[in-house]
Every structure is written in structure tokens, then in C-alpha cells.
Amino acid sequence: MANIMIRKSDKGYVFYMPKRDIEDSITSMEFDTPEKWGGEIKLGNGGAYYIEPQVAPERLPYSVRARRIDGVE
Amino acid sequence: MAALTREETEALIQEVLEVYPEKAKKDRAKHLMVNDKELESSKKCITSNRKSLPGVMTMRGCAYAGSKGVLWGPIKDVISISHGPIGCGQYSRAGRRNYYIGTSGVDSFCEMNFTSDFQEKDIVFGGDKKLAKLINEIEGLFPLNKGISIQSECPVGLIGDDIEAVAKKAAKELNKPVVPVRCEGFRGVSQSLGHHIANDSVRDWIITNRDGHPFEKTPYDVAILGDYNVGGDAWASRILLEEMGLRVVAQWSGDGTLAEMENTPFVKLNLLHCYRSMNYISRYMEEKYNIPWIEYNFFGPSKIKESLRKIASFFDDKIKEGAERVIEKYTPSMEAVIAKYKPRLQGKKVMLYVGGLRPRHTVGAYEDLGMEVVGAGYEFAHNDDYDRTIKEMGDATLIYDDVTGYEFEEFVKAIKPDLIGSGIKEKYVFHKMGVPFRQLHSWDYSGPYHGYDGFAVFARDMDMTLNNPCWNMMQTPWQEKPAKSLLKDPLLKAA
């Protein structure tokens, strides 16, 4: 589990992991509605993380715990 | 047009890598690439922020350098103690030329070296008592300091001193922020982690200090982040922002004060110049205080124009008009600068190797002068920096990460740039090779280079270096072809 921060850019969600200074675009997010948000997220570099599905944050950026599924060095 | 074609550049990389043993070769190959503007992400082509290879010459510094030297050092009314043996602080003292207004030793302390000067007994018995004593001494001798930061050097982390406890106690006694910073040099692979640690310490000990306090806001409040006022850079930037109607609340951290930093959460927009060293705190403020941040670039009129408009787009028409007014006001003087220097610099090739920002930020300024950056690299950049660099640089140019002394020399020999911009460690090597060189860390005792005023200085300095007549005198006399006048010399003829 790692802390990540999700922010919004003009191109969509951006993933940022402070611990390892990894910034990347989020290419897909499993759930992206106000009621259910998160699930599996895929990154531009091919990595994948899992965020416990939850109510969408009121505003971004938003720090959240995420589990690594795959990739990212 | 790059200096070499794509194939030639690739061949050059292969040739240079040839001397390394197999394993080292494999490792270094990942840090060198030929630029391809089409790429969206640098990830597959270049590896960065990795431990330097043992046995090669790296130009990197340590985490302590990143924290004390870059972020904490320039805050003028905070005394930063170099906690540990004396060398780390003394050999880096005042080297970055962070200008400030104030009286050294009275209310400003950037140039001084405060250290706990560890001796053997401190290593054996711990240095906490000494640190506490030192803090008291500082308070007695320099009562106008607004806060103290403790910058740990390697031994402090190794012996496990509890500087946090000392700091907490001292902060209570003095009623001032006393910030322990765990930036021991062995952490991380370069100074980059030091920036991060320093940002985190600001987050934990400084930034929330004035939450809930009254502050007279205006809708035009901004903060300059990541400008260290090297040679007066932040001043040259600040006047432009003020001229367009913004109010600059804080400068992080060149010529900055603790109070400014504490007031930063009240601003409307954070302006980030050095992304590498201060994105962390910007992100934090964005999340916690809902302050957006943008990167801007004040090198060269083209980029300044772009940046001023980008900054203005966050504000109302008054500021937008202000930006246009500023651009218009400086355009004639910038045109004059370009008219003067461009003919002397046109078509010249530059290779850069700097810290974490300038290799990409100065590209625009060189282009304004008709020059071309044919190779660029960073000491401690991360992949997101290279993502940004790919777009700035020309196709087929050479990009090198944490370049080794050997590689850099070989690249220069093959590419033959007209000018190199890098740091003091590289300067004399290239001078001796007969290549014009400017220090792009400290601006070679010159500056500012930011802003419109800075560009005039920048252009003059590049011309002064590049077209200096001394470069024609590099040939040793005995290798020189006999000059004509000598042959005609009647005395010689007679002999």
C-alpha cells in the first residue's frame, strides 16, 4: 500500500506517488462516477494500481491509499 | 538542425560506451538517448534518478546539499545549522550566490556558516547536547533570527541522534520555529531527495503556522516558488509580476523570509519556476489550501511572453491587460538586445548539463539568440523532467542523464559545441580543452538571467564568452605554423 495523490490536468487524471516521485497520466479508472470512484487505475507507463472504490472526492487533488497491482518500476 | 544526424548520434553513444565493462555499459546505456520529439513519455528511452555507477565521475551532490544549499540556505532570516562535521557546510558556504537584502550577521544569515563542528567525542557520545547548546548560543549572539533549521549531515543519521527532540524543546524555549531536517547526505541518489526532504520539513514545521490567523488578502496575490535569487533572478522576475498588477507575497526561497513562507497559504496562485525542487510543497498546498500552481519560464523574451500570458489567464482582465502592457513595454528593448547579439551568436551550438531545470528552461533563451542547444542533460532530474525536455529540444539531439566526466568530454569532442553551459566542476576541464564555457548554476559571477532585464545580461554574457579573443590563442606556440611576419624577418632570413 502506498500513498498516492490524484490531481486533474487538462488531459485528465494525473497520478503522483510522493514516496517515489513518480508522476504519470492515468489512462483509465474503473469507476468514475460521483457515487463510486476508484477501483483499478491504469497508468501511462503501463503500471496499474487499485484504489478501494469510494465516494468521489469533493475536490482534487486528493491523497488516497493505493495498492500496486502491476508494473511501475 | 542538430549537429549530428540521428544515426551519427546513436553511433556516438555506442562508441563512447565501448570503454565500459559489460555491466557498466548496460547501465549507462539506459541513461543516454537521442531525442525524438514525437515521444510522449521519456520512460522507455531514458532512465533517471538512479544511483550513480561506482567508479565513474558523477557531478551530483548529496541530500544535504539539496536541502541546506538549495532550499533552506537562501531563507535570509532563518539560521541553518550544518549539524555534523565542519566540512559539508564550510565548503558549500555562499557558493550559490543567493542574493538578499539585509545586513549579514544581524538580520540575514545566508552567507554565514553555522555548524556544530562534530569531533570524535560527539560521534561517540552523541551530539544532542552540543546542538542544544549551539542553539542557545545562536539565540544569544543573533537575536534577530526568526527561526532555526537543523540540517543533518551524514554522521547525525548514522549515530541516531534525536534532533527532533532537541528541536521541539528549543522551539518551546525560544518561541520560534526550530526545524529538524533529516537530510543526511547518504539518503537518496542525489540532491533531489534533499529537496523533497526539505519540502516535507517545510510542510511539517512551517506552512501551517499561520492557519486561521488574519491576513489581508487581495485577489492578486501570488507566490514565487523555486526561484533562489541567484545573481538577483527573483528580483528580475518579481518586478515583471508586480508591473502587471500582481502582488508577490512570498519568494521561495531566494531573498525570502520565514514570514513570507508562512503567509504563502493565503495566496491565489503559486508560480513555480524550479519544478524539480518545489513541486512537492506546491502539490501539498494545492491539496490542502486549494491553491493551484503553474510552471513558468522566465528565460528569454519568447518564453517570458508565453509565461506572462499563462499567469495572467488565471486572473481577470486587469491583469491580462497588465501582462500585455508589460510585454509591449519591454519588446523594443528586447528587440534591441537581439539585434545586437544575434548576428554574433547566430547558428552557434550549445551543450548543457545542469541540475534539474535549466537544461530545458534556457533552451528558449538560446533560441531567441539564434543559437541551438544540441545536447542537454541533468544531474538529478526525474522522468517527468525528461518528459518535459523532449518537447523543448530539437530532434536527434543528444540527451544524457547523470553524465559521467568521461562521457561528457567524449561527447564534446565529437559534437564540438561552440559553448558549454554547466557547473564549476566541469568548467576548467573544458576551458583547458579550449571550449568556451559558462557556469549555469551560479551564472559565473554574473546575473540575473531571469526576466527581461536578465535576458540582456544573459545575451551579453554568452557573447562575451563565446566571442572572446582568447579562444584563438589556444594553440601552443611550438605547434603553431610559423607566422608570415616571422619568415619575412630579415634576421631569420640571414640565419
Ligand code: SF4
Ligand atoms: S554526503 Fe554527507 S558528509 Fe558528504 S557533504 Fe553530504 S552530508 Fe556532508
